Amino acid sequence: MNDSRVQLRSAITSLPAYVPGARIPVGASAYKVSSNENPYPPLPSVVAAIVDAAAEINRYPDMGNTEIAEALATFLNETASEKARARGEITSENIVFGTGSVAVLAHILEAVVDQGDEVIFPWRSFEAYPIVVSVAGGTSVPVDLKDTGELDLDAMAAAVTERTKVVLVCTPNNPTGPSVTHSAVMEFLAKVPRDVVVVLDEAYLEFVRMDDALDALAALEAHSNVVVLRTFSKAYGLAGLRVGYAVARPRVAAGIRAAATPFGVNLVAQRAVISSLEARDELFARVDALVAERTRLQEGLRAQGWNIPDSQANFVWLQLGERTISIAAECTARGLLVRPFAGEGIRVSVGEPEATDLFLELAQEWL
Numbered sequence: 001m002n003d004s005r006v007q008l009r010s011a012i013t014s015l016p017a018y019v020p021g022a023r024i025p026v027g028a029s030a031y032k033v034s035s036n037e038n039p040y041p042p043l044p045s046v047v048a049a050i051v052d053a054a055a056e057i058n059r060y061p062d063m064g065n066t067e068i069a070e071a072l073a074t075f076l077n078e079t080a081s082e083k084a085r086a087r088g089e090i091t092s093e094n095i096v097f098g099t100g101s102v103a104v105l106a107h108i109l110e111a112v113v114d115q116g117d118e119v120i121f122p123w124r125s126f127e128a129y130p131i132v133v134s135v136a137g138g139t140s141v142p143v144d145l146k147d148t149g150e151l152d153l154d155a156m157a158a159a160v161t162e163r164t165k166v167v168l169v170c171t172p173n174n175p176t177g178p179s180v181t182h183s184a185v186m187e188f189l190a191k192v193p194r195d196v197v198v199v200l201d202e203a204y205l206e207f208v209r210m211d212d213a214l215d216a217l218a219a220l221e222a223h224s225n226v227v228v229l230r231t232f233s234k235a236y237g238l239a240g241l242r243v244g245y246a247v248a249r250p251r252v253a254a255g256i257r258a259a260a261t262p263f264g265v266n267l268v269a270q271r272a273v274i275s276s277l278e279a280r281d282e283l284f285a286r287v288d289a290l291v292a293e294r295t296r297l298q299e300g301l302r303a304q305g306w307n308i309p310d311s312q313a314n315f316v317w318l319q320l321g322e323r324t325i326s327i328a329a330e331c332t333a334r335g336l337l338v339r340p341f342a343g344e345g346i347r348v349s350v351g352e353p354e355a356t357d358l359f360l361e362l363a364q365e366w367l
């Protein structure tokens with residue numbers, strides 16, 4: 001059973017593999033700081049909602065995601081800045097859900113990219129980008145980061161051509177960590193043609209603590225080509241349930257929705273989203289604790305003499321070049337699973353305080 005004459009598209013056979021973060025082997029004990037997950041177990045109230053939902057899984061979920069869209073719209077309006085609300089409130093018309101924001105991103109591309117159209121993204125950045133672009137039939141246009149690990153928005157604006165359909169802005173950037181400022185994004189948007197979609201991928205939004213932080217909903221208010229991309233996987237701790245969403249102008253949102261898998265977001269995930277939005281104060285207190293832990297990790301590394309980018313996310317980046325793979329192996333041997341990018345560096349998620357202690361102890365030895 002190992003051959004077939006079926007012709008796969010060349011875009012599929014030449015895809016780079018998505019390398020998932022290392023998993024803890026059964027029976028072993030280690031800290032998993034390889035996938036930017038939330039180290040806290042789910043809240044009891046969220047688990048209770050999930051258990052209740054399990055009794056109803058003989059039924060299809062609400063295909064229109066009506067209830068979660070309304071709950072999310074209410075939450076976004078409550079927390080939106082005045083600038084973001086200048087021309088009215090967000091409604092469920094503006095929101096599209098999917099099975100993780102990676103799936104939503106794929107649907108955005110399917111909705112606007114024709115064969116050979118160009119999609120610009122920073123690089124090194126989220127490794128799913130070149131994959132979803134190829135699957136959609138697009139051509140990847142990676143634009144180098146600055147030496148500081150920051151996005152080079154000027155170079156990205158300069159890379160726009162007549163074939164460009166989408167620009168992906170990853171902020172904070174995975175795996176390096178820095179965020180772009182609101183002013184820089186507004187300047188960038190002023191240079192990009194209005195028919196080019198600009199996706200603001202804010203998977204780590206809740207961890208950002210900086211001056212002039214991006215107000216993506218205000219950017220959407222001012223520019224009809226903006227699509228804001230967010231997820232329940234990281235700060236909300238629902239990575240295993242797969243829910244992400246986009247916020248866009250109604251016509252754009254309808255286009256993305258049309259490309260989405262029907263009944264994609266399952267019933268259990270929908271209930272967990274409702275219950276997580278209700279428990280947001282508890283969840284955001286955990287995010288504050290993780291941000292404090294990030295500060296301890298970054299300051300610890302800098303005190304040792306490491307030159308690291310300023311991370312606004314729940315991970316830090318160490319540029320290690322040729323030593324990357326051997327250092328990652330050493331981490332694994334010591335019970336710490338990190339994410340290596342061969343020849344470049346390692347990404348270490350902010351996890352349990354014990355994981356921070358262990359990492360700082362190891363990092364000291366590599367200098």
Ligand SMILES: *Cc1c(COP(=O)(O)O)cnc(C)c1O
Nearest residue numbers: 100101102126174203231233244
């Ligand atoms: C983790 C991550 C996502 C979200 O993943 P989902 O679990 O599919 O929602 C999106 N973008 C970036 C940059 C990420 O790091």
